[in-house]
Amino acid sequence: DGGITQSPKYLFRKEGQNVTLSCEQNLNHDAMYWYRQDPGQGLRLIYYSQIVNDFQKGDIAEGYSVSREKKESFPLTVTSAQKNPTAFYLCASSIGRLIMNTEAFFGQGTRLTVV
C-alpha cells in the first residue's frame, strides 16, 4: 500500500546526543515536510523540501537538520542544540508544495523523549 512510514514510533535520547528520525514515502510525491507537535497544540513546521537536494527552513528550524538525497526519504536529525527536543514529530508529503488544491498525507509520528 502507498503511504508514509515513520520510524521508530518511540525514541528515547540522552541529553547531548543527536538522534535521527526516519521518514519514507512511496507516493511519488515531490514535497515532504517535518512538523513538531507539543501537547494540546497544533503542528509547527520545522523543515520542508520541494524537490530532491533542496530543502528550506520552516518556523522552528533551530536545532534541527535534514537531508533529501532521494525522493522517497527525508530524515530529520534532532541535534544537541535543540533546547527542548521532547515532542511528537510528524512527517508529511504532498504532490507539490505550491499546489493549493492538494492535500498532505501524514505518517504516524515519532514520539521523542529526552531522558
Added chain:
Amino acid sequence: DAKTTQPTSMDCAEGRAANLPCNHSTISGNEYVYWYRQIHSQGPQYIIHGLKNNETNEMASLIITEDRKSSTLILPHATLRDTAVYYCIVRSMDSNYQLIWGAGTKLIIKP
C-alpha cells in the same frame, strides 16, 4: 497565526450528525479551507477541502457560507471512532502555501 477560529470542544451522540463550525472571516478569494483530524497519538488524517462550493466525500461534507467567512464540517452518522481533534485550516499563498495549524476542536462522540 492561524486564520481560523474553532470551539475548543464539542460533544455528539453516537449515530447523530456531528456539525463542527469554523470561522475564517479574513479569508481571501483564492484561499482554500482544509479539514484534518487527529486521533490521539496518531498522524493527522485528511478529511476534505473546498474553495467556494460545498463538497462531499465518503467521510464528510463541507458547507461553506456564501460570503466564505465560515464553514461547517458535517460527519453524517458519527461513531465512537470519530472521537478526535478536528482542525480547520485556511491555506494561503500569503503564508507561503503552508498549513497553519491552530489548536482545533476536540470532538467527543458519546454512546
